[in-house]
Amino acid sequence: MQTVLKALAHPMRRDILAMLRAAPCNASQIADKFDVTKPTVSGHLNILMDADLISQVRNGTTLTYHIRLSVLEETLGGLMGMFDIGNNNEKNGN
């Protein structure tokens, strides 16, 4: 929860996630889209990895990154639960 929300608190990281939502990408492809250097992208990818929001698959010299949607869903669900909003209106079983 904490690491995920911290990861989501940076706009570039959200945009990276949105990009990976559309299709898996490698670090160079990502760096091409965002006007920063590769090491900067790598840093953001590390943070997203720590939050379990993405996973990586090596294919030769390139690492392809995939979004882990379930983690995103669980976190947003957890937040909604914390404030009792969104997930229909089955507030509490009696």
Added chain:
Amino acid sequence: MQTVLKALAHPMRRDILAMLRAAPCNASQIADKFDVTKPTVSGHLNILMDADLISQVRNGTTLTYHIRLSVLEETLGGLMGMFDIGNNNEKNGN
């Protein structure tokens, strides 16, 4: 979106919101619950105010804080929309 997510990225601020979700409170009541000084709480409340996540109502010398649930809902909805998750499965009108 950005200011809201930054505000949500701190656990004490989420806990303050959860407290206000249960009932409106003033700054002293909040400071009593969290083992930090009042100025620290005040700083967090400022950040939550900037994000429009709370509003304040003066009543004499005390300020009572209220959660603004709609902002929370819109932000979480926006996030879900950004990643196309959660809000049922009406993905796109054809």
Added chain:
DNA sequence: ATAATAATTAGCCAATTGCCTAATTAGGTA
């Protein structure tokens, strides 16, 4: 072994965060 490419880690720096104490503002009351 050497070279080339993909990507990372290391190290530096400015800006921000988060906390504290001290000082100030706002409102109510004797």
Added chain:
DNA sequence: TACCTAATTAGGCAATTGGCTAATTATTAT
């Protein structure tokens, strides 16, 4: 006015964040 309480703003400090360049690791190909 003077005083008291609620709460904020001001200012300082250590830790974190987010960016960069330079150096390193990992894999493949010649």
